Amino acid sequence: MQDGQKVTLKVRLQEPGTGSSRLASYDVPYGKDMRVIDALNWLNAEGESIAYRWFCSSKKCGACAMKVNGVPRLTCWEKLEAESLIEPLDNFEVIRDLVVDREPYQARYLSLKPYISRTHTPSFPEPLKHTDILGTYKLMDCIECGICTSGCPAYSGVDGPFPGPWALVQAAKFARDPRDELDRSLQLENSGVDLCMSCHRCDELCPVQIPIVREAIEPLRGIAARGPTGKASFPLAFAENIRGNAYVHSTSLFLKTRGVFGVIGSLGMIARMFTHGKTKLFGRGSETARRAIRALFAAAGERGIT
């Protein structure tokens, strides 16, 4: 595109409290290296009153996250195209136009105690090497833009069962910090962290490239799995299933996870699976395979459900 060329910006506008929105179309003169936020700023400088958040314009504050052509992005870092559709983030309530309500979400992640909790006052300087907190390094890059949660297929709103990746990154920063003394297993097993679908969409969308599933969600799932009530212990049940069979035996895993009542509730599906040869009562791997897998469990120090 060339300087001065007209580009089209379609913006979804919504009045507060109405719940209904409309698309407004604007022409904006393109300037070299123009970003989406520049186009919105130009429109308001020309007299429009589109509501949106922005501050740093340098991918640091996380305020300007919106959907650009259907994908959640930081508009300060998103190149302006000849045609752009700008909408508020999915999975959040809209306050007005492109401004979403972050408060209920922030309240939810505060329930995950995103702070270091310890009982003693450390000496100064605290004897802490940078290698001690390697597990939290990438997580500290989080700019809390909310893009990961906006694009997450497991997240179904602030009252839904899954807390969303943004909250889990905040929780993991402190749960993985060696200075933290809080036993977070009970809190995490009730958090819904075990409902991550492992699709890695959050990793893909994160504007600061945090490997969210590996660095935040998997470690938290591991803590939750060993929680006191066993509510989030599916990964351990899965591991036990492998230790015993070498391969997944879905019938016994289903029974272990759902219990007898769960099985009764799924009898229709189970009958269809048996009819089509999709499950067997007994399905253990060979003795050779089971011995080899058990040896790996022992060598890895996996203690299982204790």
Add this chain to the structure above:
Amino acid sequence: MRFAYYPGCTAKGSTQEVDIASRAVASHLGIDLVELVDAGCCGSCEIKAVNPDLHLMLNARIMALANEQDLELLTVCDTCQANLVATARVLDRDQAKRSDIVERLRRTGVNYTQPPRTRHFARVLLEDVGLQKLSEKVVKPLSGIRVASFACCHTFRGDGKDDRNRGLLERVTEITGADIVPVRVDGDCCGFHILMVNDELAVRAAGKFLSRCKDEGVDCIITSSPLCHTAFDIYQNAAEIALDRKINVPVLHFEQLLGLSLGIRPKRLGLERHVVSVKSLTSKVAA
């Protein structure tokens, strides 16, 4: 062509038809699959959460077994493929971790040296057999069959991703002559990994894709992962109940669709093993 074949758990359990069809297609194309019979599970996503080292060891052992055969590794599950590749990457990148894992494996009698070249069957077909040769083998072009493809998220996201995998499943499908209907959007997930934990949430995720497939009037869905297949086929009825909508769209493994176009009989492809009947599709193919 000869490969160490790692079918994984699902292809030997609830979706044996992917094993059956892969063997049929491989045999038809002169590819020799040497199964790693006692390889065990790759750990899926769950063992990575409870014991990352165990996860590395499970996958490193599978690769070591392929090395014992002096063969490249061939997979038929996107998640197994991603776990194996991710493990190879960690052990290549982190020398301290590698030394530790190699030593612990050695004590169990496993000798991990280097990762074998590890590829999904779809990639092997495109890279080693080639588009031209595959196209020449097609005796029953599936023109007019409308197909929605669904590759697992783990092929192009996460630690085992390969950016070249975007569009891979579609390129294999093109060989069959079928019409590819772009249904999948980036935010789609089949929900498989939480099916046992919260099937309500899982089928709601799968239902979004299934519902769009219905809207588009596709004849079938194809997958390159037996896990996604499970979510869309075995749990399709649950998705229908959640959506309050009849879907009834057959779900095939890509090997089965390719096999049909190669003229392999449906019975040799395990098509009768699906929970959602494939009769509407096979009738259309036979017409």
